[in-house]
Amino acid sequence: KTQAKALPAYASWKHADSLIVHSANTIETKRSAFGSGLITPLDRLFVRNNVTPPSEQIVADPDAWVLSIKGVKNPKDMTVAELKRLGLVAVPMVLQCSGNGRAFFPEKPSGTQWTVGAAGCVVFTGVPIKAVLEAVGGMDEGAKYMTGQGGEEIPQGLDPNTIMVERSLPLDAIDDAILAWEINGQPIPLAHGGPLRLVVPGYTGVNNVKYIKQLAFTKEQSAANIQQNSYRLAPVGEKSNPNQESVWEMPVKSWVTSPSGEPGEELKAGKVQIQGLAFGGMSAAKEVEVSVDGGKNWVKASFVGPDLGKYAWRQFVVGVDLKPGKYEITSRATSEAGTVQPEERVPNNRGYLNNSWRDHMLAVTVV
Ligand code: MSS
Structure with missing residues (x-):
């Protein structure tokens, strides 16, 4: 048996x-x-960090953190304290890694073998990017991307583009994006990108740049490798390149959380409440169906708990009577935009954006 790995120091409170x-x-x-x-x-x-996070010291005095704003009429450096005076909004949203569900790709793409748990629903609080833009006179003529740079230290002698976490987003993303200093009602801890994080609801995890130190409105996408050659939808077996589609928006998705199929779980015959989570990506989750027979028959689930808007997930539940036997349980969400969660994932070389209901199915035994 393999011993469970210990939490790293910066996340020891988890x-x-x-x-x-x-x-x-x-x-x-x-x-x-x-x-x-x-x-x-x-x-x-x-x-999820692409590189080692910066020192814990950067969150000691969050208000003092400096963001440099470029590619605007009046470029300037602003502290978090100054940003706090420009506006305030709270955004409930799904934060999900681009590679969540990678473990289910049959090609076994390289990268972390995430199953369902590289995702969460959180509330970020901060200032709308639009308010920040207004305070600096608007973006430069011809800007096509919003580019955020992470605050990691670049070791001396290294070409910054090889390891810098800098992501560019299409200008559409500006509408609902914020610069956040709080998560779930507390200052953002280092592990989640404090003192200041670029938050882009609806977009995959990597686009939400932690410890952001520079926000720029640019004509080109970042030259950093993480933008040019990573997080691209490359065909299976092919290297990524900047001409392939960038991993930005999240597709509609759901999965069952209870039963969990985890070792030690005992499912007794009788009425079982099947629970799970569903979100629509760029629009709200509208409906969820559940199957206990591998996708042959479906029943409608009900949403439970509050509706916190289109970027948050919804919890769903459906009570089913299960006799002793073997079951294949899964869920299928439909978004407000009318997109149905597909049976098959879209194949790609690095295992991004898996939303296949078949891949997320659980085999369980009822006794
Ligand atoms: N940011 C920075 N600065 N750095 C790094 O590394 N990562 C990414 C994001 N951001 C990073 C950043 C990723 S990749 C993800 S997912 C996210 O983040 C996560 O988050 P959390 O808080 O959970 O950790 Mo995939 O797509």
């Missing part, structure tokens, strides 16, 4: 029993640990 520690930079929420509250408690929320 609830170890609810998590799968893949590595010091990749920590996943167990399927059974989402609970039945809508908002994912911070001590259960997944963590």
Whole structure:
């Protein structure tokens, strides 16, 4: 048996029993640990870093953190304290890694083998990008992207483009994007990108740049490798390149959280409440169906808990009578935009954006 890995120091405050520690930079929420509250408690929320996070010292005095704003009429440096005076909005939303569900790709793409737990539903609080733009006189003529740069230290002698976490987003993303200093009612801890994070609801995890130190409105996408050659939808077996589609918007998705199929779970015959989570990506989840026979027959589930808007997930439940036997349980969501969660994933070389209902199916035995 392999011994469970220990939490890294910067995330030592997390609830170890609810998590799968893949590595010091990749920590996943167990399927059974989402609970039945809508908002994912911070001590259960997944963590993903492309490189080692900066020193804990950067969150000691969050208000003093400086963001430099470029590619605008009046470029300037602003502290978090100054940003706090420009506006305030709270955004409930799904934060999900681009590679969540990678473990279900039959091609076994390289990267963390996330199953369902590289995702959570959180409330970020901050200032709308639009308010920031207004304060700096608007963006430069001809800008096509909003580009955020992470605050990691670049080791001396290294070409910054090889390791810098800098992501560019289409201008559409500006509408609902914010610069956030709070998550679930507390200052953002280092693990989740404090003191200041670029938050882009509806877009995959990587686009939500942690410890943001520069926000620029640019004509071109960032030259950083993470923008040019990573997070691209490359055909299976082919290297990524900048001409392929960038991983930006999230597609409609759902999965069952209870039963969880985890070892030690005992399912007794009789009435079983099948629970799970559903979200629409860029629009709200409208409907969820559940199947216990591998997708042959479907029943409609009901939403439970509050509706916190189109970027948050909804909890669903349906009570079914199960006799002793073997079942294949899965869920299928439909978004407000009318998109139905597909049976098959879209194949791609690095295993991004898996929303296949078949892949997320659980085989369970009822006794
Ligand atoms: N940011 C920075 N700065 N750095 C890094 O590394 N990562 C990404 C984001 N951001 C990073 C950043 C990713 S990749 C993700 S998912 C996210 O983040 C996560 O978050 P949390 O808070 O959970 O940790 Mo995939 O797509």
